[in-house]
Structures are given as C-alpha cells and as structure tokens.
Amino acid sequence: MTQSVAPLALEARGLAKSFQNGPTSVNVVRDLDISVRVGAFTLIKGPSGCGKSTLLAMLAGLTQPDSGVVTARDTSLWSLPTKARDAFRLAHMGFIFQGSILLPSLRAREQIAFVLREMGMPRHKADTMARSSLRDVGLGDRMEMLPAALSGGEKQRVAVACALAKRPSVIFADEPTSALDSENGQLVASRLRDLARQSGAAVVCVTHDDRLTPFADSILRMEDGRIIGTQTREIAPI
Numbered sequence: 001m002t003q004s005v006a007p008l009a010l011e012a013r014g015l016a017k018s019f020q021n022g023p024t025s026v027n028v029v030r031d032l033d034i035s036v037r038v039g040a041f042t043l044i045k046g047p048s049g050c051g052k053s054t055l056l057a058m059l060a061g062l063t064q065p066d067s068g069v070v071t072a073r074d075t076s077l078w079s080l081p082t083k084a085r086d087a088f089r090l091a092h093m094g095f096i097f098q099g100s101i102l103l104p105s106l107r108a109r110e111q112i113a114f115v116l117r118e119m120g121m122p123r124h125k126a127d128t129m130a131r132s133s134l135r136d137v138g139l140g141d142r143m144e145m146l147p148a149a150l151s152g153g154e155k156q157r158v159a160v161a162c163a164l165a166k167r168p169s170v171i172f173a174d175e176p177t178s179a180l181d182s183e184n185g186q187l188v189a190s191r192l193r194d195l196a197r198q199s200g201a202a203v204v205c206v207t208h209d210d211r212l213t214p215f216a217d218s219i220l221r222m223e224d225g226r227i228i229g230t231q232t233r234e235i236a237p238i
C-alpha cells in the first residue's frame, strides 16, 4: 500500500475522552490524531473496548471530546452551537450504527423519504431516492414493510439505504455488517465502497468483520485509545 494524495474530508487532532468508572477515571481515547480522505473507505479495527465507538461518536459530533478538534468540510464541529452541529450532521453526515432505530409506524420506503424530506428534498424526489436506495441494498421487495415485519439484517440494510440516499460527505458506520449473512455483508460493503468512489464520500467504519478488509482503502489499527498503525493504499477508480 502507498500513501494516498486525495484531499482530507475529516480531520481530528488531539482527541481525548475519559469516562468516570466509580471512583476512577478511565482514559478511553488518548491524544488521538486521525485524517480521513475524500473518496476513501476507512476501517478502524481493534480489540473490544479499545475506544473505537467512542472515537466514532466524537468524530460524528455525537459525543463531546474532553479535548481536541474535529474538522469536517472546514468546519470545527465542536465549536458549533448544538443546533448548528445538529443541522451540519443532518446535511453532511450519514450514520449506520449498531441497532439503528427505525420509526415503528413508517414503512421502509417512508423511513428514508422522511429523512430526505427533513433535509428539504421535495416529496417526489425523496420518494424516488428512497426506492432506488432500497433496491441498491437488495430490499426492492421490502419497501412497503413496517419495521416489525423486517428481520434484523433487513432493518440494518434500511439504515444503510438511508445513509446512502442522503449522499452525505461523510458516512459513519459502526459494525454495519454485524447482522448480515455473507451475501448481504458483501453487498453492503461494496455499496459503501462504491459510494466513496462515485460520490467522493468519506466512509469511516468501525468493525471486527474481516470481510470488510478487501474493500478498504485505509485500515487504522486502534489499541488502548490510540491509533497504533495505519495501512493506506492509493485510491483508484473502480
């Protein structure tokens, strides 16, 4: 693997986070720097409890760091007031988190259209995008189903379709393939990689799943709250 030259989509410097565990304070992320490139599919791997999800939540504007700076699209995320940070996330970021929550009363198609409408997309376009994204993740025949009628893996793919439909600058994914069988795991991995390539999104994915490794442009190894190794390859069009 050689060093990529694509511009940065997301950068963090000096990130730190500790949690109080009874009388002791546990340093979960320690003075961590990270750079994520436009169009790159970046995996963060490491043992359970090393701080991967905490790092992702800080990069995504969801968990406030104790110190450090996160910059996305030239915006210092944690300098924004809460409402402005929420609006920035809605406009520019997509999320695929473990156990992503779907609204119980909305059909699969409506879940996605709802988010797109919140972003200001006209109704007809939102519906078209929702249908197309569901077909992209192999759920063309599940569009009219309520969450209660979907399997865990299908719900996970609705969350993936929703993130894809937004066409965000950055997608954060936490174990996006955990509930998926081999075929659908491959499908989701390739869709995320395609999104990075075709629309220049930066995909940042925390995972234990080795099936994702062949799709990655960059693999960051994390241990004990720090990045201890990085493998990067040049980003070539697919």
Ligand SMILES: Nc1ncnc2c1ncn2[C@@H]1O[C@H](COP(=O)(O)OP(=O)(O)OP(=O)(O)O)[C@@H](O)[C@H]1O
Binding pocket: 019, 020, 028, 046, 047, 048, 049, 050, 051, 052, 053, 054, 055
């Ligand atoms: N809100 C919280 N309060 C207290 N401790 C927390 C909190 N969130 C995370 N931790 C602790 O921080 C450490 C890192 O958690 P984190 O979820 O970031 O790890 P991880 O690398 O993503 O683990 P896994 O691979 O098992 O999901 C763990 O010891 C966890 O218990």
